[in-house]
Structure formats: structure tokens, C-alpha cells
Amino acid sequence: xxxxxxxxxxxxxxxxxxxxxxxxxxxxxxxxxxxxxxxxxxxxxxxxxxxxxxxxxxxxxxxxxxxxxxxxxxxxxxxxxxxxxxxxxxxxxxxxxxxxxxxxxxxxxxxxxxxxxxxxxxxxxxxxxxxxxxxxxxxxxxxxxxxxxxxxxxxxxxxxxxxxxxxxxxxxxxxxxxxxxxxxxxxxxxxxxxx
Numbered sequence: 028x029x030x031x032x033x034x035x036x037x038x039x040x041x042x043x044x045x046x047x048x049x050x051x052x053x054x055x056x057x058x059x060x061x062x063x064x065x066x067x068x069x070x071x072x073x074x075x076x077x078x079x080x081x082x083x084x085x086x087x088x089x090x091x092x093x094x095x096x097x098x099x100x101x102x103x104x105x106x107x108x109x110x111x112x113x114x115x116x117x118x119x120x121x122x123x124x125x126x127x128x129x130x131x132x133x134x135x136x137x138x139x140x141x142x143x144x145x146x147x148x149x150x151x152x153x154x155x156x157x158x159x160x161x162x163x164x165x166x167x168x169x170x171x172x173x174x175x176x177x178x179x180x181x182x183x184x185x186x187x188x189x190x191x192x193x194x195x196x197x198x199x200x201x202x203x204x205x206x207x208x209x210x211x212x213x214x215x216x217x218x219x220x221x222x
Contacts (some may be wrong), residue, residue: 058196102179107163110179110216114165115144117215118156119195122146130206139180156193165193171200182219 062070104196119139126135134149152170159166165184171190177184177193184193195218202209212218 074165099209102163104160104163107160107179111142111158111165113215114184114193115139115142117217118211121209121214125201125205125209128205128207131201132204136195137204148204154197166195167196168198169196172196181218183216192217 036122037130069141088123114141119137122137122144125131132149132151136145136147138145138147142160144154144156146156148154148170149180153168154170155168156163157166159176162176163179165179166176167177175186175193175196179185185191186196187192189209194214196209197211198209201211
């Protein structure tokens, strides 16, 4: 990814295969094989102009000069692997304890393999928690709250859009499933004190 400045607007050049359908107004250009898509803060309902050239993607709110964000992309690869593995192993061990409880739903199962933690909760659905190494994130797929991507910030895994933590979300959602107070905050990297 390459950053360039055009006027007062910072632009990011990113490589994508296939088409891009922006969901938010932004100044965009994305490399595509045969066409470019230029969007300049257009409302969604206006037609997009396709021209053979380059596509740029800019998120000015993220790229403002002088801002510093402490997200997992700033972790080196080795540290990310250590933290994410420790997090998933700790969650797996705690979930296995929960599944063994009498209050656990029928047909529960916990499987952790190759950076993917899968928790089958019978009729309550399936949770999948996995490492996303290229982005240095942990991704959660929840039958209750849907998909979320967590960055490592301040010693905990944080969902950037709402500020909630992975462990806090699991505590709230799985307390309802297990009909008891579960506490994922005691797991590795569940709170800034455990980091």
C-alpha cells in the first residue's frame, strides 16, 4: 500500500482483484486490471463513473497528518503470533471448562486447530474465532452479534468501531448461553492488567 498526497487529501493506492463497490462515501481509486472507479464523496445513489485508469482509495479521517493509531498493524510478526496464540489458547481452555458445566447447552463442542477456535453451542449457533495474520487481527464470527475484527490495542483486543473488547463481548454473549456469569476477562489479554 502506498500513500500519496493530492492537495489537502491523502490518498492510498491499494491493489485489488475484481470489483470494488464502496459502501461509504470517500475519495477512492483502486488499481484494477481494466478500469478505474473514481468516487469523490458521492452519495450512494449517484452513478459511478468507470474510466480506464487507476483507482485510489482514501480514508481522510484515518490518514490525517500527525495522527498516530496504536493498532495491531504496529506489532511485529513474532509478537503478534505470540499474543494471538496465547489469547486463542487461553480462550480455548476456558471454553472447554464451560462446556463441561451442567449449565452448558446440549451438543456443545470446542475445537482449536491452526489458529482457528470453533465453538459449537448446539441450537445457540457456532462461534468462530481466528487469527488474521496479514492484518494482525483476531476475527470473531458470532451467531448473536455477527462478524467483528479486533485489533490489539492497549494490551487487549479491541473492536475499532465500537471500542468493545473481544473478551468483554464473549462474556456478555456467552453468559446468556450458559445461563451463568462467565468471565473471559480473566483469560490472557482479557484486560489491560493481564497483558
